[in-house]
Amino acid sequence: xxxxxxxxxxxxAGYEMPIVYSSIKEEHMAVRENAxxxxxxxxxxxLVRGADAPDFLQKISSNDVLKLEIGQAQYSCxxxxxxxxxxxxxxxxxxxxxxxxxxxxxxxxxxxNWISKYKPDDVHMADVSDxxxxxxxxxxxxxxxxxxxxxxxxxxISFYHFKVGxxxxxxxxxxxxxxxxxxxxxxxxxxxxxxxxxxxxxxEVGAPKGLVPAGLGARDTLRLEMGYCLYGNDITDETSPxxxxxxxxxxxxxxxxxxxxxxKKQRSEGVTRKLVGFKVEDRRVPRHDxxxxxxxxxxxxxxxxxxxxxxxxxxxxxxxxxxxxATLGTSILIxxxxxxxxxxxxxxxxxxxxxx
Numbered sequence: 001x002x003x004x005x006x007x008x009x010x011x012x013a014g015y016e017m018p019i020v021y022s023s024i025k026e027e028h029m030a031v032r033e034n035a036x037x038x039x040x041x042x043x044x045x046x047l048v049r050g051a052d053a054p055d056f057l058q059k060i061s062s063n064d065v066l067k068l069e070i071g072q073a074q075y076s077c078x079x080x081x082x083x084x085x086x087x088x089x090x091x092x093x094x095x096x097x098x099x100x101x102x103x104x105x106x107x108x109x110x111x112x113n114w115i116s117k118y119k120p121d122d123v124h125m126a127d128v129s130d131x132x133x134x135x136x137x138x139x140x141x142x143x144x145x146x147x148x149x150x151x152x153x154x155x156x157i158s159f160y161h162f163k164v165g166x167x168x169x170x171x172x173x174x175x176x177x178x179x180x181x182x183x184x185x186x187x188x189x190x191x192x193x194x195x196x197x198x199x200x201x202x203x204e205v206g207a208p209k210g211l212v213p214a215g216l217g218a219r220d221t222l223r224l225e226m227g228y229c230l231y232g233n234d235i236t237d238e239t240s241p242x243x244x245x246x247x248x249x250x251x252x253x254x255x256x257x258x259x260x261x262x263x264k265k266q267r268s269e270g271v272t273r274k275l276v277g278f279k280v281e282d283r284r285v286p287r288h289d290x291x292x293x294x295x296x297x298x299x300x301x302x303x304x305x306x307x308x309x310x311x312x313x314x315x316x317x318x319x320x321x322x323x324x325x326a327t328l329g330t331s332i333l334i335x336x337x338x339x340x341x342x343x344x345x346x347x348x349x350x351x352x353x354x355x356x
Contacts, residue, residue: 013105015042018215027218028310035139036214044108045132046101050123064251067121068093083262084237133195138185145206170194182226227348234304242266244275274326276350282341284335286317293333
C-alpha cells in the first residue's frame with residue numbers, strides 16, 4: 001500500500017518503512033496546520049497481567065505506575081542498573097491487573113529480555129508486537145476527521161488518556177491521545193488484519209479535508225521541534241534521564257527501582273552534563289555525533305539530533321554539553337569537521353502552537 005502511494009521506503013529497525021511520500025516539509029506542515037496519518041505499526045507492544053503486575057512495573061520503570069487509573073497512559077523509561085536507559089516507553093492501564101507497554105521497534109527483543117529478568121512467576125507477559133497494528137493521525141484537524149468513524153466522543157479523550165471501543169466498524173480499538181508531534185491527534189491500536197481497512201477508511205473521510213500520508217522523516221522533524229527525545233540518539237544505555245531533562249518521569253520518592261539510588265544522588269549532587277536545545281546561525285544542519293565546542297574551540301559535548309526546522313526555517317538541534325554551558329543564551333560552536341558553526345543554547349520546545 002505504501003509503495004502504491006509513492007512512498008520512498010527504507011529499512012528501519014528491521015522493517016521496511018515509509019520515509020517520505022511527497023516531501024518532508026510538505027508532510028510536516030500538513031501535520032502542524034491540518035492533519036497527517038503515520039503507519040507506526042513497527043512499534044512493540046507487550047501485555048502484562050497479574051495481581052503483582054503494578055509492583056513488577058514499579059521495579060522496572062522510572063515513573064510511578066501506581067498513579068495510573070484505568071484509561072490512562074504514562075510516559076516512562078526503563079532504567080538499567082548503571083544509571084542509563086534501556087528504552088523509553090508508554091504504559092497503558094487497560095484494567096485492574098492488565099497493562100500494555102509500548103516500546104521502540106529497535107528495542108523489542110532487548111526490552112523483552114531485560115523486563116523478563118525481573119518478572120515474578122505469577123505475572124503473565126505476552127509480546128503481541130507482530131499482531132498489533134498502529135496508526136497515528138496527528139494534527140489540529142485530527143479529531144474532526146476521525147469523529148465520523150466512531151460514536152466515542154473524541155473530545156472527551158484528554159491528553160495521555162485512552163478509550164477502547166468500535167472505530168470504523170472495527171471492535172476493540174484502543175483510541176489514545178499520547179502523540180509524538182506536538183500538534184494533537186490520536187493513535188489507533190488494532191489487530192493487524194484490520195490495518196489496511198482502517199487506513200483506507202480514514203483516508204476516505206480525511207483526504208477531502210486535507211489529510212495526507214506522512215512518513216518517518218516528518219515524524220522526526222516534528223518531534224525534534226518539540227524537543228522530544230529519540231531513543232538511540234538523545235537517550236541511550238549511557239545517558240541518565242536526569243541528564244536528559246527527564247527528571248519529571250523519574251520518581252525517586254516512589255520506592256526503590258533500578259538505578260534509583262544513582263538518580264537520587266544525581267538529584268542531590270547535580271550532573272556533569274545536560275541535554276540542551278540549540279539553534280544554529282548558519283544554514284548547515286547539525287548532525288548526530290558532531291562535536292560541540294566552547295568559544296575557545298574546546299570540546300564540551302556532542303550533538304544527538306539535528307534538522308532544518310520546517311516551521312522556524314532555521315537549523316535546530318539537541319546535544320549534551322558540560323553543565324556550565326547549559327544556560328540559556330550560551331554561545332557554542334558545532335564542529336562539522338570542516339567548519340565551526342555558531343549556535344546558541346535555547347529553550348525547548350523550539351516550536352510553540354499559537355494558543356500556547
